[in-house]
Amino acid sequence: MKWSEISIHTTNEAIEPISNILHEAGASGVVIEDPFELEKEREDQFGEIYQLNPGDYPEEGVIVKAYLPVNSFLGETVEEIKQAITNLVKFNIDIGLNQVTISEVNEEEWATAWKKYYNPVKISKKFTIVPTWEDYQPVNSDELIIELDPGMAFGTGTHPTTVMCIQALERTVKKGDFVIDVGTGSGVLSIAAAMLGASEVKALDLDEVAVNAARLNTKLNKVHDVVSVTQNNLLNEMELQADVVVANILAEVILLFTNDAAKNLKKGGYFIASGIIQQKKQQVKDAIIEAGLSIEETMLMEDWVAIIAKKN
Numbered sequence: 004m005k006w007s008e009i010s011i012h013t014t015n016e017a018i019e020p021i022s023n024i025l026h027e028a029g030a031s032g033v034v035i036e037d038p039f040e041l042e043k044e045r046e047d048q049f050g051e052i053y054q055l056n057p058g059d060y061p062e063e064g065v066i067v068k069a070y071l072p073v074n075s076f077l078g079e080t081v082e083e084i085k086q087a088i089t090n091l092v093k094f095n096i097d098i099g100l101n102q103v104t105i106s107e108v109n110e111e112e113w114a115t116a117w118k119k120y121y122n123p124v125k126i127s128k129k130f131t132i133v134p135t136w137e138d139y140q141p142v143n144s145d146e147l148i149i150e151l152d153p154g155m156a157f158g159t160g161t162h163p164t165t166v167m168c169i170q171a172l173e174r175t176v177k178k179g180d181f182v183i184d185v186g187t188g189s190g191v192l193s194i195a196a197a198m199l200g201a202s203e204v205k206a207l208d209l210d211e212v213a214v215n216a217a218r219l220n221t222k223l224n225k226v227h228d229v230v231s232v233t234q235n236n237l238l239n240e241m242e243l244q245a246d247v248v249v250a251n252i253l254a255e256v257i258l259l260f261t262n263d264a265a266k267n268l269k270k271g272g273y274f275i276a277s278g279i280i281q282q283k284k285q286q287v288k289d290a291i292i293e294a295g296l297s298i299e300e301t302m303l304m305e306d307w308v309a310i311i312a313k314k315n
């Protein structure tokens with residue numbers, strides 16, 4: 004697959020809304036080139052010094068980059084992104100230079116581009132995500148480490164929607180549980196569930212690239228005996244009884260399978276739904292309640308919402 008890199012020279016203030024616009028437009032990940040990164044102390048946190056190239060960073064403002072698949076919608080998508088960014092001015096957000104450039108990258112370049120910006124990150128009480136090419140020494144003896152090579156699949160583990168899912172899994176998964184992960188991407192949530200003590204995890208994704216990446220990552224983290232990865236459209240044809248169903252997919256997609264999520268849960272089981280923008284929160288909550296579940300908790304991180312619901 005060919006990928007296109009969209010690069011936006013903007014301001015610090017606009018990073019978050021622009022990242023949201025890019026995610027909404029289907030970008031698999033967003034990279035921020037902020038000159039502040041060059042100054043930042045990283046040694047204390049991870050015991051390592053990172054080699055960053057000043058040539059990659061703008062002198063002023065920040066550059067937000069994202070990767071979009073080259074397909075027949077690309078032109079429209081880019082126009083929508085440009086329009087949405089320009090609209091930010093109406094909300095008094097300073098978009099700075101607002102220089103938007105598009106360039107094509109091939110698969111290999113895309114994968115290596117990620118590696119430059121992807122460092123170990125402690126994302127919850129228990130978990131630290133470490134890219135496979137980093138040599139990381141745990142800070143605490145009870146720290147759980149997920150090694151990841153996201154490859155071309157979504158899921159570096161550090162996106163707010165993923166972080167909230169992992170935090171929700173920490174609260175809901177018990178030893179011996181059966182967990183279903185809908186839209187597994189790199190497999191990060193399935194790996195986390197297995198490390199939290201689940202005895203069986205079913206990872207599902209429609210995208211073959213994700214299925215392969217998830218299989219690779221489950222082996223890398225030595226949880227492949229617990230996690231099975233299958234190509235599947237949402238929960239279609241599934242008649243299972245899980246303790247936890249977790250899904251980090253956009254609200255529009257969650258709305259398509261809230262009934263199936265409820266059907267595939269045991270009594271007392273949890274549905275963790277993430278990837279929801281604020282504006283869609285109520286619609287998703289209504290659908291979850293309509294499916295017979297009760298809302299236990301609503302989490303919020305950087306404008307993203309995750310919901311923990313229970314089957315009573």
Ligand SMILES: C[S@@+](CC[C@H](N)C(=O)[O-])C[C@H]1O[C@@H](n2cnc3c(N)ncnc32)[C@H](O)[C@@H]1O
Nearest residue numbers: 157158165186187188208209210213236237251
């Ligand atoms: C936002 S990513 C989440 C990846 C990972 N679970 C995480 O939390 O980082 C959403 C994933 O859902 C998958 N997906 C989208 N539509 C799907 C569908 N209809 N059935 C199964 N998977 C789907 C995508 O391929 C992608 O890997």
